Amino acid sequence: MAVVVRGTQRTDLALVDTLGGFGVATIHEAQGRTGLLASRLRPIFRPVSVAGNALTCEVAPGDNWSIHVAVEQARAGDILVVTPTSPCDDGYFGDLLATSLVAHGVRALVIDAGVRDVAQLTAMGFPVWSKTISAQGTVKETPANVQTPIVCAGAYIRPGDVIVADDDGVVVVRREDAEVVRAACQGREENEHDKRVRLAAGELGLDMYDMRGKLKDRGLRYVEGTS
């Protein structure tokens, strides 16, 4: 009963790339602390940073058949996002599939399962965020959905939503919110630069953020240690 949805929308790549420049932590804050994938997804090499349109793909446990199906739906600038229909740590993905994805312009893989050939993937510079690394391969017996909305590592992701991933993790921005989030990130970043300069000069966050009164209201008190 698996379905492949063709011709789904993407977000404009210029906007995607601008979002990618802000990094995961800033985007997550800028969109009200939503959209983060679970922190069990970790990059196979660091440092790394990438952004792209979500190319979504479900896989059966121990079965990577639908990844092959997904490749045909790829467009330049996509990030393949794979979620198993039940939890699985098998190595669904290796250097052959990466070679195929690169040939179709896919920028990275995000997978809530395992990958293998990580030495080759690292040498290729192909970015991967995965739950684990495992040499355990998979079969090709059961197709699953491609380019439908999925839940991956606890986040709801639709085809063409924006994926940004870096050393800190992976975040999804809803396609229709991308422009608003970009603007919010811009504001945060300008603000952060100023703060960094002041903190580097030794100014306390307690003063810079004017926290002392509020802390007192919440019951914080100071006592002297016994020496």
Next chain:
Amino acid sequence: MAVVVRGTQRTDLALVDTLGGFGVATIHEAQGRTGLLASRLRPIFRPVSVAGNALTCEVAPGDNWSIHVAVEQARAGDILVVTPTSPCDDGYFGDLLATSLVAHGVRALVIDAGVRDVAQLTAMGFPVWSKTISAQGTVKETPANVQTPIVCAGAYIRPGDVIVADDDGVVVVRREDAEVVRAACQGREENEHDKRVRLAAGELGLDMYDMRGKLKDRGLRYVEGTS
């Protein structure tokens, strides 16, 4: 009641080294997707790749005494494979034991427990696959079996079976199957080279593997997205 078995068989090192060249993922596939150790065993540095004869060793929880016993049974080309008799994350192994193993020709350590001195082990270039890293040392009160068949990280391993380990994990090849597995790996590798070239040129796996008919039979269908 612990036993040390002396004079166990090894696999010919030329064959071991040939197997090592194929890598863990290829060997695992070539022998019918068997023999993989659990993916919780990870290398302390990457990239890394090694092959050798299994020198098997059990240890009591929090007690590394039998590792000292195992060193005497080592021969050049061995890989020490250590499994605790009940789960334990202590740091059983550090740079002193590594120095001793290297002096006796041991190529690497595979341990379903913790290790320590990882900065020094990394500087020495001594390969280790472990479940964790922990500074928690061990005592020497209870000996355990050396060079008997063991279960390590879910795999059944006998002395002289072939161990291959790389960035993807660890696999065991039964001594009597080593030659057959080598031949099967050889075939897979030639086959993979051709595939890689075609995929890099943009050919789809769906076509290269002739999957479309089978996918249709299994119920996959295509629909158009609403834009």
Next chain:
Amino acid sequence: MAVVVRGTQRTDLALVDTLGGFGVATIHEAQGRTGLLASRLRPIFRPVSVAGNALTCEVAPGDNWSIHVAVEQARAGDILVVTPTSPCDDGYFGDLLATSLVAHGVRALVIDAGVRDVAQLTAMGFPVWSKTISAQGTVKETPANVQTPIVCAGAYIRPGDVIVADDDGVVVVRREDAEVVRAACQGREENEHDKRVRLAAGELGLDMYDMRGKLKDRGLRYVEGTS
């Protein structure tokens, strides 16, 4: 009801630095195999090694407010040690707070929770041992205790106790034991050098440590393998 204790004692930094030179595994052994923090705390980059006085800080789950409070209590040579009042994997700490800590002479962070901005922290060379990496930020609603005794990753830590951390993990030395532990480490290190030379020359630990009789007493026996 949160409290900040001002003017707590520190350990002399010359002594702290000497302890730091021995490394975590040696210190842990030298003080009777006590004081180790749980091995779930891992450095964000390796190799790394640091020592300092504990600047202790509790945080509410998902709330990093008291880290801002702690900065004001910092002195040169401190290591900030943070523990959540209930388990939490959020990213409590990023490059802005690190910039502020560096400006006040803090040498490192040890936190039984998550951190973010790890690419920037790595580029800054600011050492961090954490339970996880997560872009999930925190709020500032609930202050918690600063410079009180805490339990962090299973270890009891008081302000001014000595923290030593390296690739193997993190250990605490009680302020009043620092000198005795230093002396014990010194003895162990001299002893280890001699052992390393003998083991590198191929001498067996079984002989060097005179273990054969004791092993026989504990029931170890040798049998010949069937070839």
Next chain:
Amino acid sequence: MAVVVRGTQRTDLALVDTLGGFGVATIHEAQGRTGLLASRLRPIFRPVSVAGNALTCEVAPGDNWSIHVAVEQARAGDILVVTPTSPCDDGYFGDLLATSLVAHGVRALVIDAGVRDVAQLTAMGFPVWSKTISAQGTVKETPANVQTPIVCAGAYIRPGDVIVADDDGVVVVRREDAEVVRAACQGREENEHDKRVRLAAGELGLDMYDMRGKLKDRGLRYVEGTS
């Protein structure tokens, strides 16, 4: 920025109750093996079985304020479904909140976090599926969304979707699919009764499902053991 959506739709309770009669495993199969919440959610007492309309609620880590907000939105026949915005094991819910929910006709709680007062909840017969049990209470500082779509334990759930929960776990049925799923369950159940009778009489599944040919095609072969 938290939002409460008032006046969301529900599924007809007669249909909800009919679905509840089939049980989680049957529903999950009948809707194409989708909609299951992660198996880490376990009931606090067994046996237990319940169905209702999802009353969705996000909570900040360590903060149960929005559960109080959710109570006001409850209608008879609802099941409260709670998900933290970052993973948290605190005890968000106890017997006072259960008393309040019962007074407003809520049938059960599903929460991807911890609960407490489980002795009292069990004595009340109030069904709860939770990730853990913990006496660690929560604060009331940060409101979060109520009656918006959420991801709970890996499943996407909207207000008024049908929740069915029993000893095997928790499943969500999309509101618009409820009638179709009911029909599919009906068919499966009739079919299962017949199978059970035949299997109890000793008929082999191999024969009843006519599997022998297909197994042979997939390479299964029979050999005689050596006795």
Next chain:
Amino acid sequence: MAVVVRGTQRTDLALVDTLGGFGVATIHEAQGRTGLLASRLRPIFRPVSVAGNALTCEVAPGDNWSIHVAVEQARAGDILVVTPTSPCDDGYFGDLLATSLVAHGVRALVIDAGVRDVAQLTAMGFPVWSKTISAQGTVKETPANVQTPIVCAGAYIRPGDVIVADDDGVVVVRREDAEVVRAACQGREENEHDKRVRLAAGELGLDMYDMRGKLKDRGLRYVEGTS
């Protein structure tokens, strides 16, 4: 280097028993949300509730020798609290040790490790909170400290501190705080009774706790759903 401290202080049993009547969740709140042991400690049968003086005991990994030492230090009304010096899931404790503890007036066991003979312990009605259940026994080779301060499941516990444990978990009350905590619990409990009556009558927590204004201040807003 293990030590047994004899003649440590206890808390008055009348006070201990009064505290036991309040339950873990109430005590935890009453003492400022401190003192809770990690929620991985679970009772082997439910419902269950007990209070007593902490009789503290460290054990080496896989070695229960010091539990035998601890029995001699027991007094009527004690609860044995056991922590391994490194994490271990072995079954340290079974029905023989329980028989011995009961003979010396010990009321329960709290252990951050495994236990066995749980069918017999349940039949005896001997309360146990443990991290796991395991038939894996232990050796008697390495003594460890008895009646010294310990960290157990993340909490700092001294001999004679009050331990209260029930279906929700385990909490420690510092000996010197016991009377103050008792008074605070008393106040909370009276307050809770009134709340329960009002909530059962359908009054909303939003009104009873006067939360609406504060929620609005924190940005909560209400919108109408689209039907």
Next chain:
Amino acid sequence: MAVVVRGTQRTDLALVDTLGGFGVATIHEAQGRTGLLASRLRPIFRPVSVAGNALTCEVAPGDNWSIHVAVEQARAGDILVVTPTSPCDDGYFGDLLATSLVAHGVRALVIDAGVRDVAQLTAMGFPVWSKTISAQGTVKETPANVQTPIVCAGAYIRPGDVIVADDDGVVVVRREDAEVVRAACQGREENEHDKRVRLAAGELGLDMYDMRGKLKDRGLRYVEGTS
């Protein structure tokens, strides 16, 4: 490439039943503390106790086809032991399969994966030890080995080895050792009865086992607490 081995040996059921009477913990000790399956396998109801001959079965991840194959190989007195070829938590087994197994004389299921229909299995009184409970069903696409030696939950198990399982866990006794282990258990049990009587009378283990001298030799010392 899956294989079914027919006509494998069993252990005499009278001997199996006698072993079953001793319980898992006693057997584990009696055979030198070997043969225990990992403690993650837990019974779905308690108390429970059973013994039988291992009927071994591998399954692909998310695929229970070979369980259907295994039923045909069952004989009265067997216990079905199932291990996935890569880790999987799906619900491989429910009440229909249990009905079939009971019809062929199978006494219980041991599975290093998930099961479902646990309310019905409990009502039937069919004993199951599993890694988890999950309503997530499985497909029937990939057969795997039946009645070959397997590794299940870390233990090496051959067809016809004796499986004993109770509230404490699961242990395997090698077929050829069954008689020797029975005799050793007999001895331990008689010995334990006497100990239990003496401990219940208040005799200390320190005296009964004559431990005081050995403890002193290992460095245990007694000090007086400060009151």
